[in-house]
Amino acid sequence: TRVATGFWNPFGICVDRHDRVFAVGNDPDGCPPCRLVHVVPTGDFGYQFRYGRSGKHPLQAWDGELPGTLPMVAGTGEAPCAVLPFDGQLWVTSWGENRLERFDLRHAGASFTANRDIVVQGDHNFRPVDFAVAPDGSLYFTDWVDRSYPVHGHGRIWRLKRKADPSADSDWPKLSDAEQRARRDDLATDRSALSTDDVFLRQAAVADLVRAHQAGKLSLAAIDLSKYDEPLARLSVVQAARWVNQPKAVLAAALQDADERLRLTAVRWIADEKLKQYEPQLVGLLDDSRTSPRLFAAVVAALDWLERGQVSRQYRHDYDRRLAPILRDEQKSAAIRATALRLLSVDSPAISVDELAKLARADDSAIAREATRLLALRGDEAAVNRIVELANDDKLSAGLRADAVVGLASAAERHRESIARLADDDAAEVAREAKRILRTADNSPSNSAASNDSPNRPAADDVDAWLARVQDGGDANAGWRVFFSAAGGRCAACHTLDGRGAAIGPDLTRIGSRMGKRRVLESILHPSREIAPTYQPFVIEMADGRTFSGLTLGRFDGDKKERIVGADGREITLDVPNIERRTESKLSIMPQGLEQGLSDQDLRDLLALLSRND
Structure with missing residues (x-):
């Protein structure tokens, strides 16, 4: 029986005392982080191997980036092998980073987020794999020792004993109100659950729709999508119909839905199941002025998959091949031609x-x-x-x-x-x-925009004062210049906006729909305060004494080489056998003090750009 989908390699699975299921799994092509996930019925965690090993394909998600996919609880160290509820926390072995980790779970709606703590850090000959709890409450775990896979006969078993008597396991998270609601059996008809922003509660409603269909209480093959006013409720119905593979009633409608999340979900469904009969509708989306860069990328990837049955390494060339005729066609509306130009890659030979x-x-x-x-x-x-x-x-x-x-x-x-x-x-x-x-x-620092145009500035910690100073009076078009200018904020050195820029940090195209101006401003003033698991930087110490800091971009050449990128946007290649130690950095690669190089008006304009909801 299929319970959930979208995993890379769910190596370790556990069930807690409340029948919650947690799993840890490896990451695509050694590009961290690996994931600790809360597995729920009908859940989609975003990864499909058919679209390649990178994890960055437009039809893949890794942390709930695509509509209908679920985020991780937390990122783990490389190559997690086992997960175990122990002493009120989840413990995880990290074979690749030579350590034992534990996670303090925090309720987040009907699921969790977690803080990570490293309990045991070993050297390169420490490769923990699996756990077992002894009757006396101590913890046993196996150690593979060597990073090579063949059986070598040098493995070890370790015992980890408490310094004090174990306390009662009373700190293990009880079922939250949202979790208890998610376990009800009437969610298929609960419009508030079907349309909630709590993705795990909404997923429970999707699962209840599936159960109702399987029990004959309703037919997802004949359901009328138009009877659901809320966009997220319609998305829930489409997800349920997809789970039971009943596209007839909803797929065509989803492709034309006013909400892009439904159109994108429909595109993924068509590609995943190779529903070639919908290819004309996909092509039509390329002529739709509502189509965003993200949806366009997904459509091109879907068409490429339907035509070739394999993943192309030249996504951008495929996009441009379809864009060039659109932008040259004077019979098309100016809005569509402008959108085509906006989506065209910077170095495209197509124009x-x-x-x-x-x-x-x-x-x-x-x-x-x-x-x-x-x-x-x-x-x-x-x-x-x-x-x-x-x-x-x-x-x-x-x-x-x-x-x-x-x-x-x-x-x-x-x-x-x-x-x-x-x-x-x-x-x-x-x-x-x-x-x-x-x-x-x-x-010349003394000639900076901030020193000339913006005197008497608040302290960086005074976010309220900053917000009062720069939240209004911005121009999004001028903000584009701040974002992309090599003499401005240099945001594009690490971030993508509308399909352009670098994919080192988060894509900021839709940040305005997820975060208010205050949170956007706070992330500029304090870039290290909250680092998403996908963008966790590392400090890497080499055998020759050199130290590098940056984001890991993945390994290649049979895992012998690793690419990292630093705060300056430059990539460095390291020899993996010469890496002595890898530790998480508490500092984001986004530089502290970015606001010091920008005037108040620059910040107003940048906020106006990033706060768009289009």
């Missing part, structure tokens, strides 16, 4: 610099803006030359010219004279961007 320069002067402002921004981000000599022309053309709007100036930051020395002239331009937006580049090129 030339000359074509982009022509589109940058289009009558439609959205097309002109997207073409100019694409040119500005290219950075090659041909593109920069066109950018200089656009920046100096006073017949164009000030905003368009300012966007063009962003592209000069990467060629500041070569075009310094032109940038200096633009710094005296009558258009304030143009002059502002040019001055930003000159300040950065001069590398």
Whole structure:
């Protein structure tokens, strides 16, 4: 019987005294973190091997990123092998990071989050695998010793004994109110449960829909999606119908739903089950002005899977191959063509610099803006030359010219004279961007935007004062320039926005729909206060004494090499056999004090950009 899906390799599983099921499993291609998950009936944890080993395919999720998928409880060390309820906590063996971990569970709706604590840290010859609890309450665990897989006869068994008498296991989490509600058998008709933001409670309602269908109490093959007003309730119905493989009643409607979460879930369903009869509807989504970069990526990946039956390593080339005809088709609406430009990869060979320069002067402002921004981000000599022309053309709007100036930051020395002239331009937006580049090129802290334009600033800990200072009066278009300029916030060195930028840190495209301005601002002021498991940095000590800090991007060459990326966005390759120790860093790779290099207006504009709900 299938209970749940979406695992990479659920190596260790346990059941607690309240019949909760927890599992630990490995991560795709050694790209941390591995996961501790709370397994629930009909749950989808996002990973499907058919889409490759990277875990970063548009149709895969690792921490509940896609609608209908569930997040992890916490990230674990590399290669977790066993999970055990013990002394009011969950204990986990990490074979790959040579340690025993324990997790303090904290209720989060109908599930949990957890804090991790390292109990035992060994050297490279400590490879814990499995647990057993002795009658006296001490803990036994096996140790494979060597990192090689063949049986070698050198394994060990360890005993971990308490220093004090064991206390009663009274601290083990009792069932929360949300968990008790999730165990009711009337959730299939409970609209509030079907539409709740608590993803685990909603998943319980999905499971109840499935049970009702299997018991003949309702038919998911004939259910009317339009009778559910709440988008999340409709999503729950689609998830249940997918679990029992009954697409007829809901799939076509989900593809046209006003809520993108349903359209994206339908795309995943079509791809997973290879429902080729829906291919025309998928193609139609590429012409839909509502289609976001995330949905577009999923549609292209789905079409690629339906056509090839294998995962292409060149996703972006596939996207661009489908985008180019759309953006060139003058019969299509300006909005759709602008969206196609917005989604086109920066270095795409599908469109030339000359074509982009022509589109940058289009009558439609959205097309002109997207073409100019694409040119500005290219950075090659041909593109920069066109950018200089656009920046100096006073017949164009000030905003368009300012966007063009962003592209000069990467060629500041070569075009310094032109940038200096633009710094005296009558258009304030143009002059502002040019001055930003000159300040950065001069590398003068005393000449920073903050020191010149934003005196008497609050302390970084005073988030309320900061919020009162910068929450209003921002311009999202100007925020784009702060985000992408190499002389601005340099956000794009690590983050993606609307499909562009680097995929080192979280994708910030939809952050406005998940976080208010306060939380966005707090993450800028205090980047290390809350680090998501997927972006946990490490300090890596090498045998020769060198130390590196950064995010692990995965291993290659038969696990002999490992790539990490530091705060400067640069990748480093390390020899795995020469790694002596790996410890979690308490500091995010996002630099502290980012606000010091930005003026108050820069922060207002950046908040306006990141707080969009589109």
